[in-house]
Amino acid sequence: MPFDVTPHLRKDLPPPAAAWGGYPELNFVGGHNNPGSIPSDALAEAAKRVIAREGASLATYNMDNGPQGYLPLRRFLADKLKRYAEIACTPEQLLITSGSLQALDLVNDVLVEPGDSVITEAQSYGGIFGRLRRAGATWTGINVDDDGLKTDQLENVLADMKARGTRPKYIYTIPTLQNPTGTVMSRDRRLALLRIAEAYDTMIFEDDCYADLTWDGSRPPAIRALDQSGRVIHCGSFSKSLAPALRIGFIVADWDILSRMLTVKFDGGTGALEQMVLAEYASEQFDDHISRLRGTFKENCDAVVSALEEQFGVAAEFRVPKGGIFIWVKLPDTVDTTRLAQAAAAEKILINPGADWVAEPETGRHSIRLCFGLPSPETIREGVARLADICHREFGLPERGANVARG
Amino acid sequence: MPFDVTPHLRKDLPPPAAAWGGYPELNFVGGHNNPGSIPSDALAEAAKRVIAREGASLATYNMDNGPQGYLPLRRFLADKLKRYAEIACTPEQLLITSGSLQALDLVNDVLVEPGDSVITEAQSYGGIFGRLRRAGATWTGINVDDDGLKTDQLENVLADMKARGTRPKYIYTIPTLQNPTGTVMSRDRRLALLRIAEAYDTMIFEDDCYADLTWDGSRPPAIRALDQSGRVIHCGSFSKSLAPALRIGFIVADWDILSRMLTVKFDGGTGALEQMVLAEYASEQFDDHISRLRGTFKENCDAVVSALEEQFGVAAEFRVPKGGIFIWVKLPDTVDTTRLAQAAAAEKILINPGADWVAEPETGRHSIRLCFGLPSPETIREGVARLADICHREFGLPERGANVARG
Numbered sequence: 001m002p003f004d005v006t007p008h009l010r011k012d013l014p015p016p017a018a019a020w021g022g023y024p025e026l027n028f029v030g031g032h033n034n035p036g037s038i039p040s041d042a043l044a045e046a047a048k049r050v051i052a053r054e055g056a057s058l059a060t061y062n063m064d065n066g067p068q069g070y071l072p073l074r075r076f077l078a079d080k081l082k083r084y085a086e087i088a089c090t091p092e093q094l095l096i097t098s099g100s101l102q103a104l105d106l107v108n109d110v111l112v113e114p115g116d117s118v119i120t121e122a123q124s125y126g127g128i129f130g131r132l133r134r135a136g137a138t139w140t141g142i143n144v145d146d147d148g149l150k151t152d153q154l155e156n157v158l159a160d161m162k163a164r165g166t167r168p169k170y171i172y173t174i175p176t177l178q179n180p181t182g183t184v185m186s187r188d189r190r191l192a193l194l195r196i197a198e199a200y201d202t203m204i205f206e207d208d209c210y211a212d213l214t215w216d217g218s219r220p221p222a223i224r225a226l227d228q229s230g231r232v233i234h235c236g237s238f239s240k241s242l243a244p245a246l247r248i249g250f251i252v253a254d255w256d257i258l259s260r261m262l263t264v265k266f267d268g269g270t271g272a273l274e275q276m277v278l279a280e281y282a283s284e285q286f287d288d289h290i291s292r293l294r295g296t297f298k299e300n301c302d303a304v305v306s307a308l309e310e311q312f313g314v315a316a317e318f319r320v321p322k323g324g325i326f327i328w329v330k331l332p333d334t335v336d337t338t339r340l341a342q343a344a345a346a347e348k349i350l351i352n353p354g355a356d357w358v359a360e361p362e363t364g365r366h367s368i369r370l371c372f373g374l375p376s377p378e379t380i381r382e383g384v385a386r387l388a389d390i391c392h393r394e395f396g397l398p399e400r401g402a403n404v405a406r407g
Numbered sequence: 408m409p410f411d412v413t414p415h416l417r418k419d420l421p422p423p424a425a426a427w428g429g430y431p432e433l434n435f436v437g438g439h440n441n442p443g444s445i446p447s448d449a450l451a452e453a454a455k456r457v458i459a460r461e462g463a464s465l466a467t468y469n470m471d472n473g474p475q476g477y478l479p480l481r482r483f484l485a486d487k488l489k490r491y492a493e494i495a496c497t498p499e500q501l502l503i504t505s506g507s508l509q510a511l512d513l514v515n516d517v518l519v520e521p522g523d524s525v526i527t528e529a530q531s532y533g534g535i536f537g538r539l540r541r542a543g544a545t546w547t548g549i550n551v552d553d554d555g556l557k558t559d560q561l562e563n564v565l566a567d568m569k570a571r572g573t574r575p576k577y578i579y580t581i582p583t584l585q586n587p588t589g590t591v592m593s594r595d596r597r598l599a600l601l602r603i604a605e606a607y608d609t610m611i612f613e614d615d616c617y618a619d620l621t622w623d624g625s626r627p628p629a630i631r632a633l634d635q636s637g638r639v640i641h642c643g644s645f646s647k648s649l650a651p652a653l654r655i656g657f658i659v660a661d662w663d664i665l666s667r668m669l670t671v672k673f674d675g676g677t678g679a680l681e682q683m684v685l686a687e688y689a690s691e692q693f694d695d696h697i698s699r700l701r702g703t704f705k706e707n708c709d710a711v712v713s714a715l716e717e718q719f720g721v722a723a724e725f726r727v728p729k730g731g732i733f734i735w736v737k738l739p740d741t742v743d744t745t746r747l748a749q750a751a752a753a754e755k756i757l758i759n760p761g762a763d764w765v766a767e768p769e770t771g772r773h774s775i776r777l778c779f780g781l782p783s784p785e786t787i788r789e790g791v792a793r794l795a796d797i798c799h800r801e802f803g804l805p806e807r808g809a810n811v812a813r814g
Contacts, residue, residue, distance in 0.1 A: 002636055003636040003661075005610075005663050008518055008609075009518065009667060010517060010519070010520050012520075013517060013670060013671070014671075016669075017474070017669035017670050019499070020473025020474065022471060023467060030467075032466055032467045032468060033467075034466055035464070038462045038465050039462075040458055040459055040462025043465075044455045044456075047680070048451045048454055052447055055445045055446075055448075056442040056447060058440075058450075058650035058651075058652040058653055059441055059651070059652070060430060060439045060440075060651065061437055061439060061651045061652060063652045068427065098674055099674065101674055102674065105673070110416055110420060111415055111417060113418065113419075127673075170415075198408065202415075203412075230412070243465035244466070244467065244468045244675065244676075245468060245469060246678065247674065247677070247679070256412050259426075260412075260420055260424075263421040263422070266534075266537075267506065267509065267654065268506045268508050268646070269651075269652060271652075271653065271654045271678035271680070271681045272650070272653055272654070273454070273653060274678045274679075274680050274681060277458075277680055
């Protein structure tokens with residue numbers, strides 16, 4: 001008799017996933033990287049070298065390097081974090097995770113209980129909201145301007161919360177190349193944020209996943225670098241700076257926090273080959289690679305900016321990103337971007353509707369996020385032009401494109 | 408001011424982890440593998456080949472193979488499962504996971520709600536109990552004999568539960584080289600289990616992690632292979648058959664279940680390099696590798712069996728395993744194995760106290776699990792001899808060792 005799983009499933013599951021149909025060519029969602037920028041030959045050589053040399057260590061869980069991860073990778077990271085982000089940390093203050101997504105999970109798993117509240121930026125990485133919801137937390141979004149998170153607004157919100165007897169578990173911020181706004185928090189704001197966090201005795205969770213990708217490589221010190229107290233949990237990833245299919249992220253935190261995270265990391269360790277190959281490759285070649293990659297992404301960014309100007313004109317408002325792989329675009333108030341994204345998806349063009357990338361969905365209803373790491377400049381130009389056509393068809397805007405009236 | 412994380416932590420966390428001090432040489436815990444059996448050179452060549460050929464695909468999440476995992480690995484698995492376990496499945500019925508631990512998590516995440524009950528074997532993989540506890544489930548253990556899970560007892564338990572209005576979410580079984588008892592469930596029992604699961608409309612979760620490791624390679628068909636209904640979720644792993652640091656497991660299930668698991672797999676995909684290298688290596692060399700590995704483990708098993716006979720004599724009762732990497736040893740009722748394990752750990756000898764590997768801790772108080780995949784036969788003999796000395800010192804037993812009176 002055929003079996004029906006339905007009555008056995010949890011009651012609160014999302015609808016089932018659709019079968020995989022492959023990514024369309026006009027793909028402006030997800031933190032994908034540039035296929036031509038993957039250093040395949042160098043990774044292949046690094047893989048061969050490190051596996052031939054240390055393969056026997058695969059016989060033990062965590063290669064007998066302990067649950068914090070492969071020691072050469074932690075050593076590389078400690079050095080890189082010093083040089084790139086001014087963070088002073090030892091391998092003992094590092095935990096290698098399966099992508100930065102596991103870092104988000106571990107932070108929530110040790111800090112957040114149902115009913116807790118968290119502060120985020122008003123526009124933020126979409127995945128954080130679902131994770132907070134599953135952890136039973138609520139969140140409040142703080143606006144971002146050209147200097148990053150608005151610390152004056154933050155202070156008012158924390159004062160209000162305190163008056164109501166609430167202390168948020170942490171302030172989640174993406175200070176450097178903020179997702180999705182592309183802004184970089186100034187050094188002064190970072191210091192103000194630290195002062196406020198101390199005054200209200202809350203923690204800061206600094207997500208630095210995109211921080212290596214400023215166009216010229218310069219950036220303010222990480223918030224973790226400016227903190228002396230141990231109040232800041234820092235995370236990063238190689239998804240954006242090398243390859244997202246390689247699932248390697250990391251956490252920098254003091255031992256009193258890491259020692260708790262280790263007790264809720266139930267995965268038997270982060271993948272050994274990913275860690276070994278990355279450490280072997282990156283220790284020698286990361287600096288050169290990231291320089292080249294910034295140039296590629298800058299070309300893609302230039303393409304998306306000029307295509308938006310050409311195809312959308314004044315109908316598209318945006319900040320030109322200071323680096324990274326995405327741009328946050330405000331369209332006129334008559335454009336419902338959730339509907340726009342659906343109409344575009346029907347024509348195999350993927351974009352992120354703004355409602356998924358904001359603390360309060362209503363505030364993102366007229367914005368979109370376009371990721372430009374994966375497509376070529378040519379594909380970017382084609383995609384933006386077709387998106388403008390679809391937008392005009394659905395909403396009558398933009399009226400002109402490529403200096404010609406539409407429709 | 409130094410920051411104190413304590414008031415910010417969840418209230419229900421386990422005690423903090425200790426700093427990593429490395430594995431001791433006399434290590435009889437954990438599913439480690441034999442370092443000399445890791446095919447380092449062949450893995451290194453496979454890694455170089457596949458990364459050089461397909462490295463560009465790392466630029467997209469899941470290598471554009473979709474969230475079920477790298478397609479060549481799923482194809483290899485579909486073929487291997489047919490040849491080794493008589494399971495007929497397509498790549499669309501396979502989900503690659505980060506070790507079989509993630510398979511356990513995904514099963515619980517789609518099926519188990521707080522208050523649910525689950526059936527396990529009376530002795531079972533220790534990690535399942537913590538996972539069920541965290542999911543808010545309770546469990547009932549069914550005894551195992553030489554033919555595996557006792558289906559007559561199972562039927563009585565299910566009838567009792569039904570009378571009380573309870574239906575367990577699933578029956579978790581390790582039918583082939585059961586952990587920790589090393590037994591293999593007979594084909595008749597597998598058929599009986601399926602009949603019973605259908606009669607009581609519950610699911611079966613078949614954990615086949617050790618199944619490739621029977622001494623002669625023979626084994627009954629997987630329960631999944633004997634089922635026509637889709638009631639059986641099957642999982643497996645390469646931790647025991649290749650290397651535990653390489654985090655690759657898999658689930659075989661029908662699409663109505665997999666499509667739900669995909670919606671709660673929040674990790675951004677399973678590690679690409681692990682999948683690619685494994686597929687490249689295993690497609691050509693897995694069969695030869697596993698044959699050799701069985702021989703190595705058999706030598707280790709012979710060493711542990713003869714050392715137990717020599718050092719413990721009649722004080723140690725055990726079944727000689729039919730394969731695998733562990734042995735379940737019953738010591739006399741005067742020996743508290745939790746205390747024994749502590750005393751041994753103080754002398755850098757690691758063993759699993761039985762209480763951690765049983766559904767009801769009291770029933771494991773006089774048993775131990777010894778893993779023999781990692782240490783050499785010589786180290787095994789030394790470890791068992793020292794364990795017997797410690798046991799004699801603490802509990803006065805065994806009285807004789809190596810045919811000489813102790814103490």
